[in-house]
Amino acid sequence: MRIAIVTDAWAPQVNGVVRTLEAVIAELRAGGHEVLVVSPSGAPSLPCPTYPEIRLALMSPAAVGRRIAAFGAEAVHIATEGPLGLSARRWCRARGLPFTTAYHTQFPDYVAARTGADPEWVWRYVRWFHDPAAAVLVSTATIERTLRAHGLTRVRRWGRGVGPAFRPEGAVNARMAAARASNDASSGGAPVLLHVGRVAVEKNVEAFLAADVPGTKVVVGDGPARAALERRFPDALFLGALFGGDLAAAYRAADVLVFPSRTDTFGLVMIEALACGTPVAAYPVPGPVDVLTPATGAMAQRLEEAIARALTLDRAACAAAGAGFTWAASARQFLDALAPFGATLRLVA
Numbered sequence: 007m008r009i010a011i012v013t014d015a016w017a018p019q020v021n022g023v024v025r026t027l028e029a030v031i032a033e034l035r036a037g038g039h040e041v042l043v044v045s046p047s048g049a050p051s052l053p054c055p056t057y058p059e060i061r062l063a064l065m066s067p068a069a070v071g072r073r074i075a076a077f078g079a080e081a082v083h084i085a086t087e088g089p090l091g092l093s094a095r096r097w098c099r100a101r102g103l104p105f106t107t108a109y110h111t112q113f114p115d116y117v118a119a120r121t122g123a124d125p126e127w128v129w130r131y132v133r134w135f136h137d138p139a140a141a142v143l144v145s146t147a148t149i150e151r152t153l154r155a156h157g158l159t160r161v162r163r164w165g166r167g168v169g170p171a172f173r174p175e176g177a178v179n180a181r182m183a184a185a186r187a188s189n190d191a192s193s194g195g196a197p198v199l200l201h202v203g204r205v206a207v208e209k210n211v212e213a214f215l216a217a218d219v220p221g222t223k224v225v226v227g228d229g230p231a232r233a234a235l236e237r238r239f240p241d242a243l244f245l246g247a248l249f250g251g252d253l254a255a256a257y258r259a260a261d262v263l264v265f266p267s268r269t270d271t272f273g274l275v276m277i278e279a280l281a282c283g284t285p286v287a288a289y290p291v292p293g294p295v296d297v298l299t300p301a302t303g304a305m306a307q308r309l310e311e312a313i314a315r316a317l318t319l320d321r322a323a324c325a326a327a328g329a330g331f332t333w334a335a336s337a338r339q340f341l342d343a344l345a346p347f348g349a350t351l352r353l354v355a
Contacts, residue, residue: 007346008040010079012070014088015110016045019060020228020247021204022274023110026166026336027085033337042077044070044090063090071097081344082106087113087135099138104345107136108143108164109153112292115269116208133157140345145272146296162343166274167333171254174283174325179252182259185222185243197221197317200260200284202253202275203267205229205244213266215239217309226256257282262316265294266309273297281328283321287312302327 011031015023031041046063054060070093074082082098082105084091091107098105113132114125136142136158143164144150150161182198189196199221201214206229215223215235223242225235236244248256257263263279265288273293276286286303288294289312294305301323304315 012044012094013085029333067093067097104140107139112269148292168281172281178259179256197261202226205232210266283325285316285319287316
């Protein structure tokens, strides 16, 4: 099948949306499908308000449609609700072409965290954007219930996976190993606690860094809040963004992954950590409640309590659970949800 995927989130951005799309596209191509990615790459763009690291592409519906038509797409998936997604939606709607969408991000909560806007106003936009879709892909049961409660009923499950680099055996991050050795010498084995993700207000990294627990706190990732947090928490170790084997080495070197976000739809980093044998501490919110079990993670309204319980969990059980998440299964779900145009519809620019 020839599949066009339209996304406002793409490299060089580093986030769960990009990593999910990259992994699924690789699986689709390995299975013989042809995939066109319509992304901000090469298009005129503006910095996103409050988040200038993200560029918002300026491409008209006609320009997006020309690319889709020239490719000869047989199905369209609109991955994001941004300007490119809007253009693709408008082009498909004008021609009576079906499409699928995905709800990757708790958009109303993110906008509220950054601007103070009422999330219900943003939900009006979310409903309007996704309502015409043949299917809205969601990562968890909790998010499915959330969308249905807001009037979106054509919802399909689309899980996530981990790559081959994420396994319990292998190298560990040298700087984190040195921190562990220092902990062992000075405090009888205080743990190494890890956070992985964008260093931004909506990820609630501050709650992790402010938690009153012993040990070394390590932050992997970058983002607009990093500089301020480095100044406020000089004892924490900030490693910047890591990928592939280097990221897996960081997971393996940690005693616990701390996932303080209250606004994620899934939390890809949690299953990557589990696949490396590292248990997870989190709040009992969407994402963690869908992914974690008593054997693989601890959830509590106080991060300190969750961290303490997570430190007691068995790493082998975590690794076994993490191995159950595969990108091959994710790609099959994505394919099953697509809405091919069919012979009765002509694809015209």
